[in-house]
Amino acid sequence: MSLINTEIKPFKAQAFKDGKFIEVTEADVKGKWSVFFFYPADFTFVCPTELEDLAENYDEFQKLGVEIYSVSTDTHFSHKAWHDSSEAIGKIKYTMLGDPSGVITNNFENMREGQGLADRATFVVDPDGIIQAIEVTAEGIGRDAQDLLRKVKAAQYVAAHPGEVCPAKWKEGEKTLAPSLDLVGKI
Template sequence: MLTIGDKFPEFKLQACVSIEKGKEFAEVANKDAKGSWAVYFFWPLDFTFVCPTEIAEFNKEFKNFQARETKLFGVSADSHFVHLAWRNNHDDLRDLKFPMLADYKKELAAQLGVLHKQDHMPLRATFIVDPDGIIRWVSVNDLSVGRNVKEVVRTLDALQTDELCPCNWEKGQATLTV
């Protein structure tokens, strides 16, 4: 698995970006995050149970990512067509503010090393990537356990200070001095 200090892999994927007729799809690549912080979060499959709770929570927190000048990308191994169908059929997913990347060939998940060994689907992996394309934080959950989006935001805050942050540090608190 790629980890902290590794370069996030190059990619170019189709994505579902809207449910508006004629504007549903776009190609998304690394260049779309160049020079910005980015969060990439993977989920196993569309039309499942835990996944929409996470995706909806990332959407609720979208303004917090935007305020931190951070691009947000959701990724699964479903096609962009399946993403669109899911968005059209799930109330919590209709108004997503970030692209749903279609890693249909599972190449990005494989390069990152986040494919489940038996089921060969993406694990619930989250990567925070800095403006230089370097992975600064990784969290991976078992397929049955949803992640904590507020912890992703808290960790992003800590990383963006570029200072020493103690345990349970939150934005606005003092950092450590040496």
């Protein structure tokens, strides 16, 4: 069953952000757009390239009112150690959630069976805590922050313009569609 259009479940987690350890709950997420960016593990290979890409685009997400939460089943201590030792991870200003208990990963139905690791997955969550977009890729396939930005902009546009939808490859400012009986078979 898909988690699209479902509300995120309660959680409480320790995180690393701005050189400090903080606590984050689902209540902190509500009221703004959020991205939960799951990855398998700290100190690995594809993961730092993705997290660095997000870090390099974080200001663009912030301009859209979007908070980024990277999530792995590592601890917040591991996140700090990785942040302090890796040039790529050292660029991160967004929240790095530790999920050693697997509560958040399981809440998003994203735990690898029998491995204790999260799959490589992205969830776009609206200000009401409702999941609007999901992307899951295999271990060796990295994600693209620019495409994620495009998807967030489309989700925000659709939320702000009921009755309109964004076609394939839609970019901000381009034409949208208004589904209707008159449009059936005309595309």
